[in-house]
Amino acid sequence: MGAVIHERLSVETKIRPVRLADVAKAAGVSHGTASNVFSRPEIVRDEVRERVKAAAEKLGYGGPDPRGRMLRAGKVNAIGVATAEPLCYFFDDPFARVVMAGISEACDRTGAGISLVSAANDEQLAWNIRSALVDGFIVFCLEGGSRLVELTRERGLPFVALDFGFDDETIAALGVDDVAGARLAAAHLTGLGHRCFAVLSLEFDEGGHGPVFPDRARTAGYAGTRDRIAGYLGAIAEAGIDPASVLIYETLNDEATTHAGLEFLFASETPPTAILAMSDKVALIALKWLAGHGITVPRDVSVIGFDGVPEGEISMPPLTTVVQPMAEMGRRAVEIILSFDGAVRRETLQVELAIRKSTAPPPR
Amino acid sequence: MGAVIHERLSVETKIRPVRLADVAKAAGVSHGTASNVFSRPEIVRDEVRERVKAAAEKLGYGGPDPRGRMLRAGKVNAIGVATAEPLCYFFDDPFARVVMAGISEACDRTGAGISLVSAANDEQLAWNIRSALVDGFIVFCLEGGSRLVELTRERGLPFVALDFGFDDETIAALGVDDVAGARLAAAHLTGLGHRCFAVLSLEFDEGGHGPVFPDRARTAGYAGTRDRIAGYLGAIAEAGIDPASVLIYETLNDEATTHAGLEFLFASETPPTAILAMSDKVALIALKWLAGHGITVPRDVSVIGFDGVPEGEISMPPLTTVVQPMAEMGRRAVEIILSFDGAVRRETLQVELAIRKSTAPPPR
DNA sequence: GATTTCCTTTGGATCGATTCAAAATAGGAC
DNA sequence: GTCCTATTTTGAATCGATCCAAAGGAAATC
Numbered sequence: 001m002g003a004v005i006h007e008r009l010s011v012e013t014k015i016r017p018v019r020l021a022d023v024a025k026a027a028g029v030s031h032g033t034a035s036n037v038f039s040r041p042e043i044v045r046d047e048v049r050e051r052v053k054a055a056a057e058k059l060g061y062g063g064p065d066p067r068g069r070m071l072r073a074g075k076v077n078a079i080g081v082a083t084a085e086p087l088c089y090f091f092d093d094p095f096a097r098v099v100m101a102g103i104s105e106a107c108d109r110t111g112a113g114i115s116l117v118s119a120a121n122d123e124q125l126a127w128n129i130r131s132a133l134v135d136g137f138i139v140f141c142l143e144g145g146s147r148l149v150e151l152t153r154e155r156g157l158p159f160v161a162l163d164f165g166f167d168d169e170t171i172a173a174l175g176v177d178d179v180a181g182a183r184l185a186a187a188h189l190t191g192l193g194h195r196c197f198a199v200l201s202l203e204f205d206e207g208g209h210g211p212v213f214p215d216r217a218r219t220a221g222y223a224g225t226r227d228r229i230a231g232y233l234g235a236i237a238e239a240g241i242d243p244a245s246v247l248i249y250e251t252l253n254d255e256a257t258t259h260a261g262l263e264f265l266f267a268s269e270t271p272p273t274a275i276l277a278m279s280d281k282v283a284l285i286a287l288k289w290l291a292g293h294g295i296t297v298p299r300d301v302s303v304i305g306f307d308g309v310p311e312g313e314i315s316m317p318p319l320t321t322v323v324q325p326m327a328e329m330g331r332r333a334v335e336i337i338l339s340f341d342g343a344v345r346r347e348t349l350q351v352e353l354a355i356r357k358s359t360a361p362p363p364r
Numbered sequence: 365m366g367a368v369i370h371e372r373l374s375v376e377t378k379i380r381p382v383r384l385a386d387v388a389k390a391a392g393v394s395h396g397t398a399s400n401v402f403s404r405p406e407i408v409r410d411e412v413r414e415r416v417k418a419a420a421e422k423l424g425y426g427g428p429d430p431r432g433r434m435l436r437a438g439k440v441n442a443i444g445v446a447t448a449e450p451l452c453y454f455f456d457d458p459f460a461r462v463v464m465a466g467i468s469e470a471c472d473r474t475g476a477g478i479s480l481v482s483a484a485n486d487e488q489l490a491w492n493i494r495s496a497l498v499d500g501f502i503v504f505c506l507e508g509g510s511r512l513v514e515l516t517r518e519r520g521l522p523f524v525a526l527d528f529g530f531d532d533e534t535i536a537a538l539g540v541d542d543v544a545g546a547r548l549a550a551a552h553l554t555g556l557g558h559r560c561f562a563v564l565s566l567e568f569d570e571g572g573h574g575p576v577f578p579d580r581a582r583t584a585g586y587a588g589t590r591d592r593i594a595g596y597l598g599a600i601a602e603a604g605i606d607p608a609s610v611l612i613y614e615t616l617n618d619e620a621t622t623h624a625g626l627e628f629l630f631a632s633e634t635p636p637t638a639i640l641a642m643s644d645k646v647a648l649i650a651l652k653w654l655a656g657h658g659i660t661v662p663r664d665v666s667v668i669g670f671d672g673v674p675e676g677e678i679s680m681p682p683l684t685t686v687v688q689p690m691a692e693m694g695r696r697a698v699e700i701i702l703s704f705d706g707a708v709r710r711e712t713l714q715v716e717l718a719i720r721k722s723t724a725p726p727p728r
Numbered sequence: 729g730a731t732t733t734c735c736t737t738t739g740g741a742t743c744g745a746t747t748c749a750a751a752a753t754a755g756g757a758c
Numbered sequence: 759g760t761c762c763t764a765t766t767t768t769g770a771a772t773c774g775a776t777c778c779a780a781a782g783g784a785a786a787t788c
Binding site (some may be wrong): 438 | 735736737738739740742743744745
């Protein structure tokens with residue numbers, strides 16, 4: 001594998017033969033002094049400093065090569081952001097973009113760089129994680145998250161997993177209070193008088209989709225999904241409604257399975273008056289589908305999302321949703337990496353309900 | 365089991381004194397052999413390979429440190445993307461995002477990583493450029509572009525400027541044919557029968573804004589702006605219209621100066637029936653402003669943009685514009701860096717006209 | 729038993745810098 | 759001119775790997 005990569009790398013590039021040692025020799029000083037001229041100029045005598053600088057200029061020396069410096073210093077001054085998705089995920093996905101904006105802000109402030117690490121296939125991903133020149137990783141755990149975390153852990157650098165359902169207490173993670181967020185969403189709807197609910201869920205376990213029976217909710221492999229279901233059903237039960245009456249459909253957070261879910265829900269004898277979507281993406285897809293099927297939101301059906309992506313503010317109608325502090329998550333993740341002290345901590349951030357126009361009392 | 369993982373974790377993450385040499389010693393082989401186990405396992409005898417791997421496992425060695433490998437290999441396998449804007453520019457700006465998607469695609473394909481390099485202030489930027497661990501740079505030249513290019517050039521690595529107006533033939537650049545694009549835009553409007561034009565221009569020179577007289581167009585410092593003006597006026601002249609009749613207002617590609625420009629244009633005795641905006645951003649701002657002032661597009665005034673950002677497809681009305689092949693630019697830039705052979709080449713890509721709903725024949 | 733071959737392993741050199749204890753030099757005081 | 763203290767400069771050691779010429783060893787051939 002290494003050989004393959006290596007071959008691919010052997011692109012013809014003009015190398016820069018001028019090293020610090022060359023400059024030192026040309027200026028007639030030791031390399032130690034030459035180094036000082038660039039890294040601690042104040043301790044070098046003026047005359048010598050000028051001589052070295054002149055020599056550097058003449059040889060076309062562009063300053064100390066960061067590779068050497070970095071090897072010595074041990075620090076790279078860059079944070080790796082990893083995901084198992086293709087790289088364009090960082091620029092396309094609304095959730096990722098807002099988190100990245102938060103990461104950017106923190107990196108700007110601290111002067112750290114950002115390295116994007118990802119890959120289509122597993123082998124490539126492993127290689128990229130192992131060879132990324134970074135001081136730590138922020139890991140976007142989506143599908144295949146456990147594999148990604150495993151690879152990152154092997155690397156032995158500080159890292160923090162962004163959310164999403166890991167029970168493993170030995171890894172640092174940063175997430176939101178999914179139970180509380182889901183409660184908030186469901187309580188908002190019960191408060192409006194809804195009694196007939198459906199959940200468009202994310203995956204319970206890798207790749208699963210289709211109708212789900214409530215008892216499975218308790219055994220879901222993905223903790224995030226499990227917690228959100230628990231929150232939804234908890235608030236619904238508190239309103240005196242039988243949680244067993246709630247229809248649950250597991251989607252893959254994409255259009256196809258969400259459409260299938262909606263068809264399933266509205267083919268039911270008792271179609272829901274309120275839809276709890278476990279992501280804004282699903283909620284927005286639902287909004288479009290409902291509009292296309294002559295079902296008016298929020299008059300006929302209320303829809304509530306989860307995430308708080310910007311798109312939700314400009315949808316028709318604007319989406320009521322549970323807002324995660326995405327930018328804050330990004331900022332905080334950077335802080336955790338940069339101040340890593342060996343302690344593994346798991347942090348939970350609070351969510352807020354953004355009440356917009358996609359929820360209303362049920363039709364009578 | 366959990367305890368084992370836990371122990372390994374703390375060993376790995378706290379400090380990592382485990383070097384390849386340690387593994388070699390523990391396994392009773394030379395460091396050369398140990399290195400081969402990881403980089404060229406096939407040339408090591410099975411028994412020895414297993415012994416070394418076992419030793420590595422026992423010591424909690426996470427594989428060869430990329431810093432060492434990289435220093436030796438000279439290659440980092442990452443491309444730096446630089447701009448003088450804050451880092452979040454890459455995730456917020458529509459133009460940047462589409463270009464980044466193209467860069468991502470090419471990097472995914474070739475297995476290269478992406479390093480984002482930027483900084484608020486000049487000193488920070490200089491340091492970041494000088495110390496970025498990359499094999500080459502793609503430079504987003506916006507404001508302050510010349511300084512950025514200067515810094516990048518000093519670094520002595522292959523780089524390509526994503527054009528926006530540099531005359532300097534000694535730097536590799538990748539841009540679009542601004543003259544042709546502008547011609548396309550203006551010709552579309554003259555073809556619809558317009559005879560009364562205004563241009564909402566980008567900067568002619570650093571920081572300039574306000575009304576502009578055509579002769580200044582020829583002396584503009586920013587070649588991109590100059591070329592677009594030349595294209596606009598060229599096509600207008602070919603339609604038998606006096607270019608001197610075209611109102612030109614220089615904006616900073618922001619809301620404030622664009623609004624000022626629009627006020628200026630519509631305070632004129634002969635307000636334009638067609639607005640040539642030099643960026644989609646300006647065009648979209650204009651669309652909003654016009655709607656807010658009771659001017660209907662395209663009935664009263666036609667607006668045409670330049671860039672082809674996704675937002676233009678969903679605006680009201682959808683924006684007719686000159687589409688730059690943004691993703692293609694990103695892809696091509698990566699290819700240029702990875703296949704850099706010392707030759708400085710300047711490439712020009714072709715633009716296309718996307719006719720949507722913001723242009724129509726002028727009111728009679 | 730000596731020679732040749734083939735396959736493994738070895739260990740020194742190298743990549744390009746920084747660091748630091750020790751040596752050299754400068755400057756000042758007597 | 760000598761001695762002493764600051765200030766500069768030196769050069770070996772280090773960071774963590776890879777590369778490669780040469781050495782070692784086992785099997786095959788003469």
